[in-house]
Amino acid sequence: MLKYKIERAPAPVWMRTLIPLIAIPVTFLITSIIILLDGANPITAYYHFIISPLAGKASAIEVLVKSTPLLLTGAAVAFAFNSGYWNIGAEGQLYAGAIAAAWIGMTLKDVPPIIGIPAMVLGGFAGGMLWAFPSAILKVKLNVDEVVTTLLMNSIVLNVTSFLLNGPWRDPVSMWPQSPEIAAGTVFFKLIPRTRLHFGIILAVLIIIITWFVIKRTSFGLKMRAIGLSREGAHFAGIKVNKTVLTVALVSGGIAGIAGAGEVAGIHFHLIDAISDGLGYSGIIIATLGGLHPFGVGLAALFIGLIDTGAQTVARQMGVPVYLGDVVQSTLLLVTLSLFVLQNYRIRRVK
Amino acid sequence: MHAVQMKGIVKRFADLTANDNIDFDLEQGEIHALLGENGAGKTTLMRILYGLYHADEGEMLINGTPAVIHSPKDAIRLGIGMVTQHFTLVPTLSVAENMVLGETGSITVNLPDVEKKVAAASERFGIPVKPQALIKHLSVGERQRVEILKALYHDARVLILDEPTAVLVPQEVEVLFDALVRLQNEGLSVIFISHHLNEVMEICDRITVLRDGHSVGTVRKVDTNLKQLANMMVGRENFGVTRQGQREKGRVELCIQGVHATDKKGLPSLKGVSLDVHQGEILGLAGVSGNGQAELSAVLCGTKKTTSGKVMVGDLNLTNAEPSAVCAAGVGRIPEDRYANMVGELSVAENLVLDQLDQFVNRGILDQEKIQENAKKLINEFQIKASPGDRVRTLSGGNMQKVMLARTLSQKPRVVIASQPTRGLDVGATDYVRTTLLEQRDNGAAVLLLSEDLEEIMALSDRIAVIYAGRIMGILPAQEATAEKLGLMMAGAPTLDRKGGVDAEI
Ligand SMILES: Nc1ncnc2c1ncn2[C@@H]1O[C@H](COP(=O)(O)OP(=O)(O)OP(=O)(O)O)[C@@H](O)[C@H]1O
Ligand SMILES: [Mg+2]
Numbered sequence: 007m008l009k010y011k012i013e014r015a016p017a018p019v020w021m022r023t024l025i026p027l028i029a030i031p032v033t034f035l036i037t038s039i040i041i042l043l044d045g046a047n048p049i050t051a052y053y054h055f056i057i058s059p060l061a062g063k064a065s066a067i068e069v070l071v072k073s074t075p076l077l078l079t080g081a082a083v084a085f086a087f088n089s090g091y092w093n094i095g096a097e098g099q100l101y102a103g104a105i106a107a108a109w110i111g112m113t114l115k116d117v118p119p120i121i122g123i124p125a126m127v128l129g130g131f132a133g134g135m136l137w138a139f140p141s142a143i144l145k146v147k148l149n150v151d152e153v154v155t156t157l158l159m160n161s162i163v164l165n166v167t168s169f170l171l172n173g174p175w176r177d178p179v180s181m182w183p184q185s186p187e188i189a190a191g192t193v194f195f196k197l198i199p200r201t202r203l204h205f206g207i208i209l210a211v212l213i214i215i216i217t218w219f220v221i222k223r224t225s226f227g228l229k230m231r232a233i234g235l236s237r238e239g240a241h242f243a244g245i246k247v248n249k250t251v252l253t254v255a256l257v258s259g260g261i262a263g264i265a266g267a268g269e270v271a272g273i274h275f276h277l278i279d280a281i282s283d284g285l286g287y288s289g290i291i292i293a294t295l296g297g298l299h300p301f302g303v304g305l306a307a308l309f310i311g312l313i314d315t316g317a318q319t320v321a322r323q324m325g326v327p328v329y330l331g332d333v334v335q336s337t338l339l340l341v342t343l344s345l346f347v348l349q350n351y352r353i354r355r356v357k
Numbered sequence: 358m359h360a361v362q363m364k365g366i367v368k369r370f371a372d373l374t375a376n377d378n379i380d381f382d383l384e385q386g387e388i389h390a391l392l393g394e395n396g397a398g399k400t401t402l403m404r405i406l407y408g409l410y411h412a413d414e415g416e417m418l419i420n421g422t423p424a425v426i427h428s429p430k431d432a433i434r435l436g437i438g439m440v441t442q443h444f445t446l447v448p449t450l451s452v453a454e455n456m457v458l459g460e461t462g463s464i465t466v467n468l469p470d471v472e473k474k475v476a477a478a479s480e481r482f483g484i485p486v487k488p489q490a491l492i493k494h495l496s497v498g499e500r501q502r503v504e505i506l507k508a509l510y511h512d513a514r515v516l517i518l519d520e521p522t523a524v525l526v527p528q529e530v531e532v533l534f535d536a537l538v539r540l541q542n543e544g545l546s547v548i549f550i551s552h553h554l555n556e557v558m559e560i561c562d563r564i565t566v567l568r569d570g571h572s573v574g575t576v577r578k579v580d581t582n583l584k585q586l587a588n589m590m591v592g593r594e595n596f597g598v599t600r601q602g603q604r605e606k607g608r609v610e611l612c613i614q615g616v617h618a619t620d621k622k623g624l625p626s627l628k629g630v631s632l633d634v635h636q637g638e639i640l641g642l643a644g645v646s647g648n649g650q651a652e653l654s655a656v657l658c659g660t661k662k663t664t665s666g667k668v669m670v671g672d673l674n675l676t677n678a679e680p681s682a683v684c685a686a687g688v689g690r691i692p693e694d695r696y697a698n699m700v701g702e703l704s705v706a707e708n709l710v711l712d713q714l715d716q717f718v719n720r721g722i723l724d725q726e727k728i729q730e731n732a733k734k735l736i737n738e739f740q741i742k743a744s745p746g747d748r749v750r751t752l753s754g755g756n757m758q759k760v761m762l763a764r765t766l767s768q769k770p771r772v773v774i775a776s777q778p779t780r781g782l783d784v785g786a787t788d789y790v791r792t793t794l795l796e797q798r799d800n801g802a803a804v805l806l807l808s809e810d811l812e813e814i815m816a817l818s819d820r821i822a823v824i825y826a827g828r829i830m831g832i833l834p835a836q837e838a839t840a841e842k843l844g845l846m847m848a849g850a851p852t853l854d855r856k857g858g859v860d861a862e863i
Contacts, residue, residue: 225718232700232711239700242660242692243712244684 021348026295026306029342036341037334046324054323055316055334064201065315071202073311074272075100075282077210078265079289080296080303081217082134086258087298088221089230090237091251095141095156096262097286099134101163103263105170106133107270108277111188112175122191126271127209127264134263135256137163142255146248152255160286171279185277194272204272211304213261218300230254262286284332291339310335358385359421360515360546361406361437366415368401370751375401376412377570383515388537388547390557392590393567394783395755396742399550400442402567403517406548407439408432419515438508439517442754442781443696444500448493452486452503456510478509484536494622496647497524505536516540517548520754522556523781526646526809534560552755552783554583566590591785606819607636610803611657611688611772616666618652626652628827629666634772634803639794641818641835642807643843649827650807651693654776657805658690659683670772684712689770689802691778695761701750705741706732708749709764735763740786754781766793773797773804779813791817811840825849 038048059065079096086093093099110129114122141155171183194205221227229250232240241247269281292310296302317331361383368376375398383389391399404410406417408426417424419435426432432439446455453472472488479486484502492500501524508516522530537547537560551557557564558578566573566589573589611634620626627649634640644650655661657668659680668675670686683690692698699708706728710717717728732745741759743752749760758781765773775794779787794817798804808814814821821838823830823846830846 223723224721225714225723226721228703228707228711228714228723232703232707235702236697236700238697240711242658242680242690242698243700244659244679244681245711246679246681 023297023302025345025348026297026302026342028348029295029338029345030309032345033334033338033341037330037337040330040333041326044326046326051320051324051326051330054320056312058319058323059312059315065319067198067201067203069308069311069315070207071204071273071311072314073308074204074206074210075265075269075285076288076292076307076310076314077207077214077304078268079262079286080292080307081210081214081300082258082261082265083289084293084296084298084300084303085217085221085261086254087293088227088234089251089254090234091142091145091255091258092153093138093141093156093255093258094153094290095138095159095259095286096265096289097282097284098156098160098163099137099259099262100266100269100282100286101160101167102137102259103130103134103266104270104277104281105163105167105266106130106136106263107192107267108175108185108188111192111270111276112186114189114192117189117191119191119193119195122189123194123205123271126192126194126267130263130265130267130270131260132263134266135260137263138255138259142252142259145255146252167277167279167281171277175277177276183279187276188270192271193275194268202273204268206268206272209264209268213264214300214304217261221300226250226253262289288335291335294339295342359383359418360385361548362418362421363402363406364416364418366402366405366412366417368398368405368410368412374570376405378415379567379570379572381565381572381575383546383548384563385546386541386544387562388541388549388560390561390564391548391550391567392552392554392557392564392586394591395759395781395786396753397567397590397783398570399567400519400753403439403519403548403550406432407437407517433511433513436512436514437517438505438511438513438515440501440504440508440519440521442519442523444497444504446492446500446503446507448491450492451488452490452492452495452506453488455492455503456507475506475510478506482506482509482536483532483539484509496651498526498529498646501525501533509540513545515546515548517550519550520552520781521549522551522553523754527811528645530556552781552787554586554784557586558583587784590783606638607801607803609633610636610671611805612667612669613653613657614667614669616653616656616668617664618656618661618666619664620652625664626827627656627663627666630824630827630829632805632822632829632832634805636771636801636803637798638819639798639804639806639817640832641814641821642805642824643811643814643821643847644809644824645847646809648824650776650809650824652827653824654693654774654807657683657688657774658692660692680712687768687771689765689768689773689797691761691765691773691775693776693807695758699749699757699761702748704746705736705743705749705752705760706745708760709735712764713768735767738767739763739789755783755786758782759786762790762793766797769800769802770797771802773802774807775804776807777809778806779808779810811843814843815840823847 041048041051059069082096106129107126110125141152144150145152175185177184177186197203229245233247292306295306317328321328359382363381366376366379393399405412408428408431453475475488484506486502563577565575613632616627616630618627659678662677673686709732710728717724729745739759742756779790818835822832
């Protein structure tokens with residue numbers, strides 16, 4: 007007779023990769039309660055959530071559009087988390103990148119794209135880095151908790167944006183608080199005409215691959231992972247902990263900044279208040295869901311992009327609030343985190 | 358009456374069988390030793406008894422009744438307590454708080470009450486601890502007492518001690534043994550794991566020997582001797598490495614001048630330590646634990662700042678240098694706490710190169726082939742029971758230590774700082790490490806050996822310094838050192854002159 011039993015031991019690797027996949031149906035089960043309360047049919051709702059967006063070409067492309075900044079914020083957060091630096095500030099760093107990009111777009115007048123586009127990318131990177139710097143330096147010099155400081159930096163940048171848009175940068179011809187349009191040469195080119203899919207996604211995929219390479223293949227990556235797993239052990243082995251953490255924090259901010267630049271240069275063409283609406287926070291969910299592995303992050307970003315798109319379809323088709331998308335996302339994070347407990351168990355067949 | 362019976366225990370980790378059909382029984386009121394080489398499966402067997410692992414096959418009887426032990430909670434309920442190789446106390450909490458941690462009886466904790474009970478238990482079993490003290494302020498020996506007391510606090514009738522003496526000095530071992538005998542007289546049973554055969558012969562009633570996951574057999578102390586035990590463990594009888602001959606001393610390679618430093622509580626613990634270690638010599642630093650050795654080792658390893666004083670390696674000033682600079686200067690370091698100073702979640706291969714990544718990198722990219730090769734070579738040389746891809750966390754205590762030793766000693770350091778290098782190693786591995794240290798010395802390295810094991814100090818050192826209360830009491834050439842003289846100095850007898858003679862008066 008065969009019996010199975012559960013025991014406390016690290017689960018096999020494939021099991022760990024399975025956890026996010028188990029989390030998805032569990033999340034759907036939980037959130038369907040809310041949908042039911044709203045008087046809608048969960049099955050239809052989930053059909054619109056995850057199937058409809060992929061059914062049509064236009065909406066499938068829209069999924070990729072939505073995923074573009076998510077790939078970047080997810081990569082940014084995962085990069086930092088790998089070294090144990092808990093960067094919660096991707097949202098703020100994204101805004102800082104967007105502000106920097108908007109400034110470059112307004113300042114450069116007649117540039118060819120070959121100069122304009124790299125300038126936007128570098129500008130976004132620099133902006134994000136700049137915004138990540140205070141928290142990073144406080145962390146390595148004074149050991150101030152980065153969770154708190156990066157979070158606070160998020161609120162500051164929102165106010166800076168409002169100030170710019172209602173004051174010095176306000177576009178006089180527009181009704182809305184927004185900056186003047188960026189120069190044509192700084193706009194990210196379209197990948198498919200008459201859609202919103204732009205160069206940013208190529209950049210994002212590239213950055214995912216680069217972060218993977220750095221984390222898994224380089225000595226810098228091994229050092230940052232060692233620090234993330236045991237600061238004391240890494241320090242003892244002669245790894246320059248502060249220098250490494252500082253670099254990681256700044257690069258992480260920079261990647262998030264590129265996401266902001268992409269939104270300005272690829273989607274909105276000027277700076278607006280609602281340039282992000284939580285893309286940075288979604289990055290945390292994506293990084294966790296992706297198990298902090300850049301490729302996992304890639305898949306998770308596409309999935310969250312799908313849910314974001316789906317939320318709009320559901321809202322349109324069934325009249326439930328768009329916020330359902332956020333509810334699903336947050337529930338997914340909680341469920342995934344809870345399911346990570348499964349990592350510590352394995353099921354074994356006994357004879 | 359058997360307090361514990363384990364029958365046909367099998368435990369596999371992936372394709373490794375750590376326990377292969379082991380029978381083990383513990384009688385009421387006996388002290389039973391578990392012997393075996395590093396990685397033989399001792400800890401695994403005990404973790405099964407304590408509910409930390411589950412056996413794949415086999416059954417257990419506690420006091421004659423079949424028992425299923427799913428977790429330490431079950432074990433505690435059945436009266437089994439365990440002190441693990443790596444302690445599990447929460448450093449930021451007090452002794453008393455640690456006692457009741459994980460208890461789920463009620464929501465509130467009556468701390469003064471707990472403290473009173475702890476004090477009473479401490480008195481009754483003759484195990485001195487202060488209930489209010491914070492764990493992080495305690496020495497390793499004190500932490501162990503807390504662990505033991507914690508088990509007793511929960512009414513353990515069976516006490517498992519996994520290499521308790523590895524972290525103790527001889528005097529503390531005596532205190533521990535006194536306590537164990539007292540427990541035995543109260544009817545408790547003790548399982549005692551150790552690599553020191555003489556300890557086992559001193560205190561135990563019966564001895565079970567494990568080898569490669571098998572049980573070689575159980576013998577009564579009165580029916581056996583050291584040679585037979587060694588033979589059962591590894592299949593050979595003779596052990597022991599000693600320094601061969603005198604050597605010409607080279608120039609001073611490690612120079613420590615007037616070093617002051619504080620301990621974890623911020624109290625002065627090094628009060629002007631000065632030592633010179635020459636090329637091609639082993640300078641042994643003897644002393645009772647807690648007299649500043651840990652701080653001195655940390656200062657030299659780069660993990661602790663001095664308050665004043667100077668550390669030179671050759672012409673390099675390494676005072677308050679970061680570990681990276683210390684590594685770069687060619688100082689090999691074997692720290693006291695190996696577990697904390699490695700990255701448990703990284704693989705053996707990765708840990709083996711972590712402090713010398715430059716050697717294994719090609720334009721910033723890791724040279725995986727070279728890393729694997731290095732791991733295979735060192736695993737073979739140091740007989741580490743593990744494969745390159747295993748996470749260090751999963752290794753047995755002794756094997757974890759061998760990883761640290763291999764990493765340090767394979768780099769041909771010019772200075773070696775070795776703290777308790779053979780702690781937790783089996784006899785074979787101890788010999789190997791001692792031989793390697795002597796080799797380093799013969800190749801011209803300056804070796805500072807910090808050890809609480811006088812035998813080890815006397816067997817290896819060219820000169821022996823004694824530390825007491827943060828000061829160097831004196832330095833003796835090895836030929837003049839006797840256990841008695843050293844013992845007096847370790848107890849704080851001050852009148853020894855620096856050149857090595859002992860004043861006639863003492
Ligand atoms: N959680 C684990 N996962 C994988 N392998 C393990 C695990 N725990 C132990 N092992 C392996 O099982 C074997 C036996 O280990 P164990 O800790 O029981 O040895 P030991 O006899 O206590 O040795 P030591 O004297 O060095 O402490 C070792 O080869 C070890 O690597
Ligand atoms: Mg062990």
